[in-house]
Amino acid sequence: MVRGPDDLAAEVWKALARVHDPEIPPCSITELGIVEAVRVDAGAIAVDLRPTFAGCPALDVIREDCEAAVAAVASDREVRVRFVSSPPWTSDRITPAGRAALRTYGVTPPSTDEPRICPFCGSRNTVQESQFGPTLCRATHYCAACRNPFEVFKPKLISLTPRPAS
Amino acid sequence: MTQEPPRLDLLLALADDELILGHRHSEWTGWVPHLEEDLAFSSIAQDEMAHARLLYGLALESLGEGWDEDRLALGREPRQYRNAILCERPNRDWGYSLARQFLYDTADDVRTRTLLGSSWKELTEILTLVRMEEAYHLEHARTWFRRLAGGPVAAREHLAAGLEATIGEALAIFEPLPSEMELVTSGDMPMPSSGMLAAWLGGVGEELETVSLDYVLERHTQMGEMVPTASGEMASEAPTLSVPGVERVGGRWVHRGEFAGAGGRRGHHSEDFTALWDDLTGLYRAYPGATW
Numbered sequence: 315m316v317r318g319p320d321d322l323a324a325e326v327w328k329a330l331a332r333v334h335d336p337e338i339p340p341c342s343i344t345e346l347g348i349v350e351a352v353r354v355d356a357g358a359i360a361v362d363l364r365p366t367f368a369g370c371p372a373l374d375v376i377r378e379d380c381e382a383a384v385a386a387v388a389s390d391r392e393v394r395v396r397f398v399s400s401p402p403w404t405s406d407r408i409t410p411a412g413r414a415a416l417r418t419y420g421v422t423p424p425s426t427d428e429p430r431i432c433p434f435c436g437s438r439n440t441v442q443e444s445q446f447g448p449t450l451c452r453a454t455h456y457c458a459a460c461r462n463p464f465e466v467f468k469p470k471l472i473s474l475t476p477r478p479a480s
Numbered sequence: 481m482t483q484e485p486p487r488l489d490l491l492l493a494l495a496d497d498e499l500i501l502g503h504r505h506s507e508w509t510g511w512v513p514h515l516e517e518d519l520a521f522s523s524i525a526q527d528e529m530a531h532a533r534l535l536y537g538l539a540l541e542s543l544g545e546g547w548d549e550d551r552l553a554l555g556r557e558p559r560q561y562r563n564a565i566l567c568e569r570p571n572r573d574w575g576y577s578l579a580r581q582f583l584y585d586t587a588d589d590v591r592t593r594t595l596l597g598s599s600w601k602e603l604t605e606i607l608t609l610v611r612m613e614e615a616y617h618l619e620h621a622r623t624w625f626r627r628l629a630g631g632p633v634a635a636r637e638h639l640a641a642g643l644e645a646t647i648g649e650a651l652a653i654f655e656p657l658p659s660e661m662e663l664v665t666s667g668d669m670p671m672p673s674s675g676m677l678a679a680w681l682g683g684v685g686e687e688l689e690t691v692s693l694d695y696v697l698e699r700h701t702q703m704g705e706m707v708p709t710a711s712g713e714m715a716s717e718a719p720t721l722s723v724p725g726v727e728r729v730g731g732r733w734v735h736r737g738e739f740a741g742a743g744g745r746r747g748h749h750s751e752d753f754t755a756l757w758d759d760l761t762g763l764y765r766a767y768p769g770a771t772w
Contacts (some may be wrong), residue, residue: 344641355613365612367527367530367532368527368530368533368534368609368610368613369526369527369530369613370530371526399534399606399609399753400605400606400608400609401605401606402608402609402612404612405594443516444516444517444519445520445616445619445620446516446519446520446524446616446620447519447523447621448519448525450523450526450527450613454519462654468616469547470612470613471612472608473531473615474612474615475612475615476589476593476611476614476615476618
Protein backbone atom coordinates (compact mmCIF):
# COMPACT_ATOMS: atom_id res chain seq x y z
CA MET A 315 0.00 0.00 0.00
CA VAL A 316 1.31 3.41 -0.92
CA ARG A 317 1.39 6.01 1.83
CA GLY A 318 0.19 9.42 0.60
CA PRO A 319 1.25 12.78 2.04
CA ASP A 320 -2.03 13.13 3.96
CA ASP A 321 -1.62 9.74 5.59
CA LEU A 322 1.94 10.61 6.52
CA ALA A 323 0.89 13.98 7.96
CA ALA A 324 -1.72 12.21 10.08
CA GLU A 325 0.94 9.79 11.32
CA VAL A 326 3.24 12.70 12.17
CA TRP A 327 0.47 14.38 14.19
CA LYS A 328 -0.08 11.09 16.04
CA ALA A 329 3.63 10.85 16.76
CA LEU A 330 3.70 14.45 18.03
CA ALA A 331 0.74 13.66 20.31
CA ARG A 332 3.05 11.21 22.10
CA VAL A 333 5.61 13.95 22.90
CA HIS A 334 5.07 15.37 26.36
CA ASP A 335 6.12 18.66 27.87
CA PRO A 336 8.91 17.74 30.33
CA GLU A 337 7.74 20.46 32.73
CA ILE A 338 4.12 19.25 32.63
CA PRO A 339 4.50 15.49 32.09
CA PRO A 340 0.81 14.54 31.82
CA CYS A 341 0.20 16.92 28.90
CA SER A 342 1.21 16.20 25.35
CA ILE A 343 2.41 19.07 23.21
CA THR A 344 -0.62 18.73 20.94
CA GLU A 345 -2.94 19.06 23.95
CA LEU A 346 -1.05 22.20 24.97
CA GLY A 347 -1.47 23.69 21.49
CA ILE A 348 2.28 23.92 20.93
CA VAL A 349 2.16 22.31 17.48
CA GLU A 350 1.37 24.99 14.90
CA ALA A 351 1.76 23.16 11.59
CA VAL A 352 3.02 19.99 9.92
CA ARG A 353 4.12 20.14 6.28
CA VAL A 354 4.97 17.06 4.29
CA ASP A 355 6.75 17.18 0.95
CA ALA A 356 8.74 14.77 -1.18
CA GLY A 357 11.97 14.88 0.79
CA ALA A 358 11.17 16.46 4.10
CA ILE A 359 8.77 16.93 6.98
CA ALA A 360 8.66 20.37 8.57
CA VAL A 361 7.09 20.97 11.97
CA ASP A 362 6.42 24.46 13.34
CA LEU A 363 6.01 24.83 17.09
CA ARG A 364 4.84 27.79 19.13
CA PRO A 365 6.71 28.26 22.43
CA THR A 366 4.38 28.71 25.43
CA PHE A 367 6.82 31.18 27.02
CA ALA A 368 9.79 32.48 25.03
CA GLY A 369 12.26 31.74 27.84
CA CYS A 370 11.01 28.22 28.60
CA PRO A 371 14.10 26.06 29.20
CA ALA A 372 12.22 22.95 28.03
CA LEU A 373 12.07 24.18 24.43
CA ASP A 374 15.26 22.44 23.33
CA VAL A 375 14.13 19.17 24.90
CA ILE A 376 10.73 19.45 23.22
CA ARG A 377 12.37 20.12 19.85
CA GLU A 378 14.69 17.12 20.17
CA ASP A 379 11.83 14.88 21.31
CA CYS A 380 9.76 15.99 18.31
CA GLU A 381 12.62 15.28 15.92
CA ALA A 382 12.99 11.77 17.33
CA ALA A 383 9.23 11.10 17.30
CA VAL A 384 8.80 12.25 13.70
CA ALA A 385 11.91 10.43 12.49
CA ALA A 386 10.48 7.22 13.96
CA VAL A 387 7.47 7.34 11.60
CA ALA A 388 9.29 8.79 8.57
CA SER A 389 12.85 7.57 8.59
CA ASP A 390 13.13 8.11 4.81
CA ARG A 391 12.78 11.90 5.04
CA GLU A 392 14.61 14.85 6.50
CA VAL A 393 12.91 16.21 9.64
CA ARG A 394 12.97 19.94 10.37
CA VAL A 395 11.48 21.18 13.65
CA ARG A 396 11.55 24.88 14.53
CA PHE A 397 9.92 27.34 16.90
CA VAL A 398 8.07 30.30 15.44
CA SER A 399 7.23 33.39 17.46
CA SER A 400 4.35 34.67 15.37
CA PRO A 401 1.49 34.26 15.85
CA PRO A 402 2.23 33.90 19.56
CA TRP A 403 1.03 30.96 21.60
CA THR A 404 -2.01 31.77 23.72
CA SER A 405 -3.39 29.75 26.61
CA ASP A 406 -6.74 29.27 24.88
CA ARG A 407 -4.94 26.81 22.56
CA ILE A 408 -4.92 24.20 25.34
CA THR A 409 -7.50 21.54 24.43
CA PRO A 410 -10.23 20.27 26.79
CA ALA A 411 -8.20 17.05 27.21
CA GLY A 412 -5.14 19.16 28.06
CA ARG A 413 -7.09 21.14 30.65
CA ALA A 414 -8.32 17.93 32.23
CA ALA A 415 -4.78 16.54 32.34
CA LEU A 416 -3.54 19.73 34.02
CA ARG A 417 -6.21 19.44 36.72
CA THR A 418 -5.25 15.82 37.39
CA TYR A 419 -1.64 16.95 37.77
CA GLY A 420 -2.69 19.52 40.41
CA VAL A 421 -2.43 22.58 38.19
CA THR A 422 -5.49 24.78 37.66
CA PRO A 423 -6.00 25.36 33.92
CA PRO A 424 -5.70 28.93 32.65
CA SER A 425 -8.71 31.12 33.22
CA THR A 426 -9.37 34.78 33.85
CA ASP A 427 -11.96 34.01 36.53
CA GLU A 428 -10.94 35.12 40.00
CA PRO A 429 -10.43 33.64 42.46
CA ARG A 430 -8.93 30.49 40.99
CA ILE A 431 -10.47 27.11 41.71
CA CYS A 432 -8.35 24.79 43.84
CA PRO A 433 -7.50 21.71 41.72
CA PHE A 434 -7.52 19.50 44.83
CA CYS A 435 -10.81 20.37 46.58
CA GLY A 436 -12.64 22.61 44.10
CA SER A 437 -12.91 25.52 46.53
CA ARG A 438 -12.78 29.13 45.39
CA ASN A 439 -11.49 30.22 48.78
CA THR A 440 -8.01 30.75 47.33
CA VAL A 441 -5.41 33.52 47.08
CA GLN A 442 -2.55 34.20 44.72
CA GLU A 443 0.80 34.03 46.49
CA SER A 444 2.88 35.07 43.52
CA GLN A 445 2.54 35.65 39.79
CA PHE A 446 5.59 33.41 39.45
CA GLY A 447 6.25 29.78 40.24
CA PRO A 448 8.40 26.74 39.54
CA THR A 449 8.18 27.29 35.78
CA LEU A 450 7.56 30.40 33.68
CA CYS A 451 4.07 29.23 32.78
CA ARG A 452 2.79 28.72 36.34
CA ALA A 453 1.82 31.01 39.23
CA THR A 454 1.62 29.93 42.88
CA HIS A 455 -1.63 30.06 44.85
CA TYR A 456 -2.90 28.86 48.23
CA CYS A 457 -6.20 27.21 49.08
CA ALA A 458 -7.60 28.30 52.44
CA ALA A 459 -10.18 25.49 52.36
CA CYS A 460 -7.92 22.43 52.04
CA ARG A 461 -4.75 24.29 53.05
CA ASN A 462 -2.78 23.16 50.05
CA PRO A 463 -0.50 25.33 47.99
CA PHE A 464 -1.28 24.85 44.31
CA GLU A 465 -0.27 26.16 40.92
CA VAL A 466 -2.21 27.89 38.19
CA PHE A 467 -1.27 27.76 34.52
CA LYS A 468 -0.98 31.46 33.69
CA PRO A 469 -3.54 32.80 31.27
CA LYS A 470 -1.74 34.27 28.29
CA LEU A 471 -3.94 36.23 25.94
CA ILE A 472 -3.41 39.30 23.80
CA SER A 473 -6.43 40.84 25.53
CA LEU A 474 -4.54 40.64 28.86
CA THR A 475 -1.68 42.90 27.75
CA PRO A 476 -1.72 46.29 29.48
CA ARG A 477 -3.84 49.05 27.99
CA PRO A 478 -2.75 52.68 28.05
CA ALA A 479 -3.76 54.32 31.35
CA SER A 480 -6.11 56.77 29.51
CA MET B 481 29.62 47.08 13.56
CA THR B 482 31.31 50.31 12.63
CA GLN B 483 28.56 51.91 10.57
CA GLU B 484 25.35 50.70 12.13
CA PRO B 485 22.15 50.61 10.14
CA PRO B 486 19.38 52.60 11.88
CA ARG B 487 17.34 49.47 12.59
CA LEU B 488 20.25 47.96 14.51
CA ASP B 489 20.31 51.06 16.73
CA LEU B 490 16.71 50.45 17.73
CA LEU B 491 17.03 46.68 18.20
CA LEU B 492 20.20 46.91 20.27
CA ALA B 493 18.65 49.56 22.54
CA LEU B 494 15.66 47.28 23.17
CA ALA B 495 17.57 44.00 23.38
CA ASP B 496 20.55 45.22 25.41
CA ASP B 497 18.24 46.78 28.01
CA GLU B 498 16.53 43.41 28.44
CA LEU B 499 19.79 41.44 28.50
CA ILE B 500 21.61 43.68 30.96
CA LEU B 501 18.70 44.23 33.34
CA GLY B 502 17.91 40.52 33.04
CA HIS B 503 21.48 39.81 34.14
CA ARG B 504 21.09 42.09 37.16
CA HIS B 505 17.77 40.45 38.09
CA SER B 506 19.41 37.02 37.79
CA GLU B 507 21.96 38.05 40.40
CA TRP B 508 19.12 37.88 42.94
CA THR B 509 18.68 34.13 42.42
CA GLY B 510 19.24 32.50 45.79
CA TRP B 511 19.61 35.79 47.67
CA VAL B 512 16.20 37.41 48.00
CA PRO B 513 15.07 37.05 51.64
CA HIS B 514 11.67 35.78 50.46
CA LEU B 515 11.13 32.62 48.42
CA GLU B 516 8.37 34.02 46.20
CA GLU B 517 10.52 37.01 45.26
CA ASP B 518 13.48 34.79 44.52
CA LEU B 519 11.25 33.00 42.00
CA ALA B 520 9.89 36.31 40.72
CA PHE B 521 13.24 37.94 39.98
CA SER B 522 14.64 34.69 38.56
CA SER B 523 11.60 34.25 36.30
CA ILE B 524 11.64 37.87 35.15
CA ALA B 525 15.36 37.52 34.38
CA GLN B 526 14.64 34.40 32.31
CA ASP B 527 11.90 36.21 30.37
CA GLU B 528 14.05 39.29 29.73
CA MET B 529 16.89 37.19 28.36
CA ALA B 530 14.49 35.34 26.07
CA HIS B 531 13.13 38.66 24.79
CA ALA B 532 16.66 39.89 24.15
CA ARG B 533 17.29 36.68 22.22
CA LEU B 534 14.25 37.17 19.97
CA LEU B 535 15.38 40.73 19.21
CA TYR B 536 18.98 39.65 18.55
CA GLY B 537 17.58 37.08 16.13
CA LEU B 538 15.95 39.91 14.19
CA ALA B 539 19.12 42.01 14.43
CA LEU B 540 21.11 39.28 12.66
CA GLU B 541 19.31 40.30 9.47
CA SER B 542 21.03 43.70 9.64
CA LEU B 543 24.46 42.18 10.20
CA GLY B 544 26.92 40.49 7.93
CA GLU B 545 28.50 37.05 8.04
CA GLY B 546 30.01 35.79 11.24
CA TRP B 547 27.35 37.05 13.64
CA ASP B 548 25.06 34.81 15.67
CA GLU B 549 22.88 35.29 18.76
CA ASP B 550 25.64 34.34 21.19
CA ARG B 551 28.16 36.66 19.59
CA LEU B 552 25.65 39.52 19.72
CA ALA B 553 24.81 38.86 23.36
CA LEU B 554 28.28 38.01 24.61
CA GLY B 555 30.85 38.80 21.96
CA ARG B 556 30.83 42.59 21.76
CA GLU B 557 33.17 45.14 23.28
CA PRO B 558 31.69 47.19 26.15
CA ARG B 559 31.28 50.31 24.00
CA GLN B 560 29.16 48.31 21.52
CA TYR B 561 26.41 47.68 24.09
CA ARG B 562 23.54 50.15 23.84
CA ASN B 563 21.65 49.56 27.09
CA ALA B 564 20.52 52.47 29.25
CA ILE B 565 22.89 53.07 32.14
CA LEU B 566 20.03 52.45 34.60
CA CYS B 567 20.04 48.76 33.61
CA GLU B 568 23.71 48.19 34.43
CA ARG B 569 23.70 49.60 37.97
CA PRO B 570 24.38 47.02 40.69
CA ASN B 571 21.38 45.76 42.64
CA ARG B 572 22.32 47.52 45.91
CA ASP B 573 19.30 46.36 47.91
CA TRP B 574 15.91 44.87 47.12
CA GLY B 575 14.10 48.22 47.46
CA TYR B 576 16.41 49.69 44.84
CA SER B 577 15.90 46.70 42.52
CA LEU B 578 12.16 46.88 42.93
CA ALA B 579 12.06 50.64 42.27
CA ARG B 580 14.19 50.12 39.19
CA GLN B 581 11.97 47.27 37.97
CA PHE B 582 8.90 49.49 38.43
CA LEU B 583 10.41 52.41 36.49
CA TYR B 584 11.96 50.21 33.80
CA ASP B 585 8.91 48.05 33.16
CA THR B 586 6.49 50.99 33.07
CA ALA B 587 8.84 52.71 30.61
CA ASP B 588 9.26 49.53 28.57
CA ASP B 589 5.47 49.16 28.48
CA VAL B 590 5.10 52.64 26.92
CA ARG B 591 7.94 51.92 24.51
CA THR B 592 6.73 48.51 23.30
CA ARG B 593 3.11 49.67 23.08
CA THR B 594 4.19 52.63 20.93
CA LEU B 595 6.34 50.41 18.74
CA LEU B 596 3.37 48.14 17.98
CA GLY B 597 2.50 50.99 15.62
CA SER B 598 5.79 50.55 13.76
CA SER B 599 5.71 49.84 10.03
CA TRP B 600 8.31 47.11 10.65
CA LYS B 601 6.16 43.95 10.72
CA GLU B 602 8.72 41.53 12.16
CA LEU B 603 9.40 43.87 15.08
CA THR B 604 5.70 44.26 15.90
CA GLU B 605 5.29 40.46 15.82
CA ILE B 606 8.04 39.99 18.39
CA LEU B 607 6.74 42.81 20.56
CA THR B 608 3.22 41.34 20.52
CA LEU B 609 4.64 38.16 22.07
CA VAL B 610 6.94 40.08 24.42
CA ARG B 611 4.10 42.23 25.77
CA MET B 612 2.04 39.17 26.73
CA GLU B 613 4.87 38.10 29.04
CA GLU B 614 5.77 41.61 30.21
CA ALA B 615 2.19 41.96 31.53
CA TYR B 616 3.26 39.73 34.43
CA HIS B 617 6.35 41.84 35.13
CA LEU B 618 4.23 44.99 35.26
CA GLU B 619 1.73 43.36 37.58
CA HIS B 620 4.61 42.31 39.85
CA ALA B 621 6.14 45.80 39.86
CA ARG B 622 2.84 47.58 40.53
CA THR B 623 1.76 45.14 43.25
CA TRP B 624 4.96 45.75 45.19
CA PHE B 625 5.00 49.49 44.45
CA ARG B 626 1.57 49.86 46.08
CA ARG B 627 2.33 47.41 48.87
CA LEU B 628 5.58 49.08 49.92
CA ALA B 629 4.18 52.59 49.46
CA GLY B 630 1.33 51.66 51.81
CA GLY B 631 3.74 51.08 54.66
CA PRO B 632 4.95 50.31 57.24
CA VAL B 633 7.14 53.40 57.31
CA ALA B 634 10.36 51.44 56.88
CA ALA B 635 9.03 49.81 53.68
CA ARG B 636 7.88 53.15 52.32
CA GLU B 637 11.22 54.77 53.07
CA HIS B 638 13.03 51.92 51.38
CA LEU B 639 10.92 52.26 48.23
CA ALA B 640 11.30 56.06 48.23
CA ALA B 641 15.08 55.78 48.57
CA GLY B 642 15.11 53.36 45.65
CA LEU B 643 13.00 55.68 43.52
CA GLU B 644 15.15 58.70 44.35
CA ALA B 645 18.24 56.78 43.32
CA THR B 646 16.81 55.49 40.03
CA ILE B 647 14.40 58.03 38.61
CA GLY B 648 16.98 60.35 37.08
CA GLU B 649 18.62 57.59 35.09
CA ALA B 650 15.26 56.02 34.22
CA LEU B 651 14.48 59.08 32.09
CA ALA B 652 17.50 58.26 29.95
CA ILE B 653 15.78 55.06 28.79
CA PHE B 654 14.27 57.56 26.34
CA GLU B 655 17.52 59.26 25.40
CA PRO B 656 17.26 59.76 21.62
CA LEU B 657 18.87 57.04 19.51
CA PRO B 658 21.77 58.08 17.28
CA SER B 659 19.77 57.40 14.11
CA GLU B 660 16.40 58.43 15.45
CA MET B 661 15.66 60.82 12.58
CA GLU B 662 15.99 58.04 10.01
CA LEU B 663 13.93 55.63 12.14
CA VAL B 664 11.07 58.10 12.51
CA THR B 665 11.17 59.05 8.83
CA SER B 666 11.05 55.42 7.72
CA GLY B 667 8.14 54.64 10.06
CA ASP B 668 10.16 52.05 12.00
CA MET B 669 9.54 54.32 15.01
CA PRO B 670 6.00 55.76 15.01
CA MET B 671 7.15 58.68 17.18
CA PRO B 672 10.43 60.02 18.51
CA SER B 673 11.73 58.99 21.94
CA SER B 674 10.71 62.38 23.34
CA GLY B 675 7.04 61.54 22.65
CA MET B 676 7.35 58.22 24.47
CA LEU B 677 9.15 59.93 27.35
CA ALA B 678 6.31 62.46 27.68
CA ALA B 679 3.73 59.66 27.78
CA TRP B 680 5.70 57.69 30.36
CA LEU B 681 6.56 60.63 32.60
CA GLY B 682 2.94 61.80 32.60
CA GLY B 683 1.74 58.33 33.63
CA VAL B 684 4.45 57.53 36.15
CA GLY B 685 4.09 61.02 37.65
CA GLU B 686 0.42 60.24 38.29
CA GLU B 687 1.25 56.85 39.78
CA LEU B 688 3.75 58.52 42.13
CA GLU B 689 1.19 61.18 43.09
CA THR B 690 -1.36 58.46 43.92
CA VAL B 691 0.92 57.26 46.71
CA SER B 692 2.28 60.76 47.51
CA LEU B 693 5.79 59.91 46.40
CA ASP B 694 5.96 62.39 43.53
CA TYR B 695 8.40 64.41 45.60
CA VAL B 696 11.10 62.13 44.21
CA LEU B 697 10.76 64.19 41.02
CA GLU B 698 11.74 67.36 42.94
CA ARG B 699 14.82 68.40 44.78
CA HIS B 700 14.49 69.62 48.32
CA THR B 701 14.59 73.39 48.23
CA GLN B 702 18.17 74.52 48.24
CA MET B 703 19.37 76.12 51.40
CA GLY B 704 20.63 79.63 50.83
CA GLU B 705 19.40 82.94 49.63
CA MET B 706 15.91 84.03 50.68
CA VAL B 707 13.98 86.41 48.47
CA PRO B 708 10.95 88.53 49.34
CA THR B 709 7.69 87.50 47.69
CA ALA B 710 4.92 89.84 46.51
CA SER B 711 3.13 89.43 49.84
CA GLY B 712 6.26 90.46 51.67
CA GLU B 713 7.02 87.01 53.09
CA MET B 714 10.48 85.64 52.76
CA ALA B 715 10.63 82.52 50.66
CA SER B 716 13.50 80.61 49.23
CA GLU B 717 14.18 81.00 45.55
CA ALA B 718 12.11 78.91 43.21
CA PRO B 719 13.00 75.33 44.03
CA THR B 720 15.29 73.73 41.55
CA LEU B 721 14.53 70.23 40.40
CA SER B 722 16.51 67.20 41.39
CA VAL B 723 16.07 65.40 38.16
CA PRO B 724 17.73 67.38 35.39
CA GLY B 725 15.22 68.56 32.84
CA VAL B 726 12.06 67.65 34.77
CA GLU B 727 9.48 70.35 35.47
CA ARG B 728 5.86 70.47 36.47
CA VAL B 729 3.82 72.27 33.84
CA GLY B 730 0.04 72.56 33.93
CA GLY B 731 -0.30 69.78 36.51
CA ARG B 732 1.84 67.27 34.62
CA TRP B 733 5.49 66.34 34.84
CA VAL B 734 7.40 67.07 31.66
CA HIS B 735 10.98 66.68 30.54
CA ARG B 736 12.96 69.30 28.66
CA GLY B 737 16.60 69.30 27.77
CA GLU B 738 19.32 67.37 29.56
CA PHE B 739 19.28 63.80 30.80
CA ALA B 740 21.00 62.43 33.87
CA GLY B 741 22.88 59.23 33.19
CA ALA B 742 22.66 59.49 29.41
CA GLY B 743 25.12 57.96 26.97
CA GLY B 744 24.03 54.33 26.95
CA ARG B 745 22.47 54.57 23.51
CA ARG B 746 25.81 55.76 22.12
CA GLY B 747 27.77 53.03 23.91
CA HIS B 748 29.02 55.21 26.76
CA HIS B 749 28.68 53.38 30.05
CA SER B 750 29.36 53.83 33.73
CA GLU B 751 32.21 52.08 35.53
CA ASP B 752 29.62 49.63 36.83
CA PHE B 753 29.30 48.21 33.33
CA THR B 754 32.90 47.00 33.20
CA ALA B 755 32.44 44.52 36.04
CA LEU B 756 29.09 43.36 34.70
CA TRP B 757 30.50 42.87 31.19
CA ASP B 758 33.45 40.94 32.58
CA ASP B 759 31.11 38.61 34.47
CA LEU B 760 28.54 38.25 31.66
CA THR B 761 30.99 37.59 28.83
CA GLY B 762 33.88 35.92 30.68
CA LEU B 763 33.07 32.36 29.71
CA TYR B 764 32.36 33.27 26.10
CA ARG B 765 35.69 35.08 25.81
CA ALA B 766 37.69 32.37 27.61
CA TYR B 767 36.27 29.52 25.50
CA PRO B 768 35.49 30.80 22.01
CA GLY B 769 32.78 28.75 20.38
CA ALA B 770 31.70 27.10 23.61
CA THR B 771 28.17 25.74 23.53
CA TRP B 772 25.85 24.98 26.44
